[in-house]
Structures are given as C-alpha cells and as structure tokens.
Amino acid sequence: MIGLVLAAGAGRRLRPYTDTLPKALVPVVAPDTADSRTVLDLTLANFAEVGLTDAAIVVGYRKEAVYERRADLERRYGVKLTLVENDKAEEWNNAYSLWCARDIISEGVILANGDTVHPASVEKTLLASRAPGRHIILALDTVKKLADEEMKVITDAAGAVRRITKLMPPQDATGEYIGVTLIEPEAAADLADALRVTYERDPQLYYEDGYQELADRGITLSTAPIGEVSWVEIDNHDDLARGREIACHY
Template identity: 65%
Template sequence: MIGLVLAAGAGRRLRPLTDKLPKALVPIVPGVTVLDLTLANYAAVGITEIAIVVGYAAGTVEARVKDFETQYGVRLELVHNDKGEIWNNAYSLWCARDHLRYGVLLANGDTVHPASVQQALLDAREDDRRIILALDTEKPLADEEMKVICSDATGVERITKQLDPATATGEYIGLTLIEPAAAADLTSALEQTWQRDPHLYYEDAYQLLIDQGFRIDTVSVGRTDWVEIDNHADLARARAIVQRRPTTR
C-alpha cells in the first residue's frame, strides 16, 4: 500500500497566501505545512512510497521533493493534473488511477490531522472491505461539511454536502483507505463522474459506486483534533492544533 495526497487545487479562499503556493504548502507554523504533516503521518505508520497529485503551482512542490524525501524518509512521485486550477478533485483522483492498483491511503492535501487517523484506517482493514472512509461522528455539523449517512449493516448510504446535518451520521474528514480490489470500479466511477461534470467531487464517485451496489465502509476517528483548511479561519484553527501538539515533526 502507498500513500496518495491530492494537492492540485488553487486554494483561492486563502489568498494572498496562495497567490504562488498550493494550499498544501501554505505555512501553518514556521517551517511546517500541511504536506509536511501528512508526509510525517505516512512515515509514522510505515508508508514510505507516496504519490502527490499536483497542479496549481506544481513547481513549488517539485522544488521541495528532495528535501521532503530526506526529512521524512519517504520516496515521492508527482502526478500532474493539467486541470488542477479549473476542475474539481474527482478528476484529480482519476489522474492517479494507475496508482490505485497498489492500494492507497488517500489524504486530501488541505486536512490537518494526526497519524492516528491513518492508523485507524489501516487497523480497520478486513478481507471484505474495499473502501474505508475516516469519519468524525463527534463534531457538530453544518452546511459546508461532507456529510455521511451510514450504518454497520449497510455501510455508507449517502455522502454529500447537501444532506440535512440533523440526518447525518458524521463527517467524512478527507482520508480514505482504498484496497487494490476497488481500483477498477473506482477508476470507472471517477471517469463517469468528471465526464458528467468536471466540477464534481470524488465523493460523488463514491456515491455512484454506492448506487451501483458497491459497499463502502467507515471507521470512526473518535475525538480527533483535525481541520480541513478552506479559508483563513480554518488556517487559524490549524495553527492552534499544531501548536497544541508536543512536536510538529
């Protein structure tokens, strides 16, 4: 299994910090970016082969590859998304389709979280589970969150931002374990999704799979300190989270 990070978007709501940087390289505290934290998390759970999907300001990631590899003891491969500035992440994940056959631990490039989330996903692996989502069932939900309805009996039934928060089981926090057995089905669903509308999310491809009878499972991450960085308020929360940790490396 390899790590996979989606870091192709432009992060317009974080301007001017993202005028020349992708969100994944915006400093949280001096010398520490989301990508630093994500790579450290992968290394902490024993995953050292990592692909990063890049698009907007890709050269800034390319320039840091050797330093990242040395610092975290990982080997990086960049996957280029030529639509990163204008299309959504269903296409971005599809760009990495050739890597899905290895099995991937996927992380969005704008989510600050501890390595315990990756470990929880790895610990939840079972022979009949092909896709497992990390789910926060503790956080109060609002309109913007990627909400999920699921049960132990059926797995995920709905995943969309459009759900009434009162009906949702929890929030998908942007990390997924994808087994090799899911690669072909997910690749097809992603292609159908971005071809239908290039502005759709990869979670829309998950819903397409569910509608076709494909079971997607979840693992609860408990009371985990995490944040998805969409705007400056989120960045401030990320800084507070990182500063509360004993170490940032």
C-alpha cells in the first residue's frame, strides 16, 4: 500500500500564496521560516508514521513547485515519490484528477486530499479498519457540527455509504467525509470506471460523486469514524488560520 495525495488544485481563495504555489504547498506550520511545513509536508509525515515508504502526488496547477521540492520531501520523510500529472487541473474538477492516478490506485492506497490538515491517527484508524470485504473505507467525522459546505455522508446501519454529497441538509447526515480514504487494490477497477463515468457526465464533479456512482451500483463503501479529532479542510484564509492553530499540536 502506498500514499496518494491530490495536489493539483489552484486554491484561488488562498491568494496571494496560490499565485505561485498549488494549495498543497501553502505554508501551515512555521510560515516564513526555514522549517516551514505545508499540508503536503504534514500528509507525507503521516504516511511515514504509519509505515508507508512510497507515495504518489497528483500535480497540475503550479506543478513545477512540487517538482522543485521533490528531492527534499523524499529526504525529509523517507518516502519515494511518484508525480502524476493532471493535464486538466485548471479546467476540470477532482473526479478527473483521481482518475489520472488509476494505475497507482491499483496498488492499494491511502488517499488524502492535498488541502486536509489532519493527524496520523486518521491513517491509523483506517488501517485498523481493514477487513475482508471492506475494499473502500472513508474516514468519517461523526462528532463535528455540520453546515452547508461540508461533504456530508449518510450511512446505513452497517456503516456503509448510502449517500455522499454537499447537497443535503446537515441534520440528515451521519457525518462528514474528511478527505482521506483507504482503497484496496480489489476496488481499483470499479473505482476507475465510476470516476470515468462521473467526469464524462460533468467534468466539474467531485471524486466523491464517483463514490456515489459506486454506491448506486451496489458496491459497498465502508466508513471508519475518526473520533474527536482536530482537523480542517483549507479552502480560504480563515481555514488556513485554523490549520495553523491545530497543526502545531501534532
């Protein structure tokens, strides 16, 4: 199993940082210092903590910044990095971005969004949740009070995904998908096909819409509650301030 980070997005709400950097390389810990760490740094550190020695990064917007940091990231976190290029990163949404990594997914991955600050306990929870028949496991926050923007999930009695979308009343949701998933090799072909169908239907759809496509086909997507964990998806400067507040405690 290897780590996989989606880091192709522009993150325009984080300008001026993202005038020259992809969102995953916006400084989170110790900004403006030699020891500055980004979401990508934090995620690769999590991968290393749970024993992953290989990782892939899907790059697109300002990809040259990731290429420039590649050797340093490999040295710092003891991982071998493969960069996968998304040629439509500034035009299409991330269903296509994840599809670009379909060959990587066939090896089995822990997928992490490139804008999610979270502790390694999330990866540990996912790995501890592996079991026969659980080929896709989503990290789910069932504690947080939800609002309209969150990627909300409804599960059945067994904890399998029935619905995943931002477009549901918060009170209907079981919890929020935090942007981290364990995907076993057995699920790779079905997921790749669902992602292809999804972005061909509408290039602006999310990979979570591909997850919904799988659920609609009767394929089980399991969930793993992460407990009371501090994490944040960094979309804007308020989120970045929150990320800087919590990341220093990891």
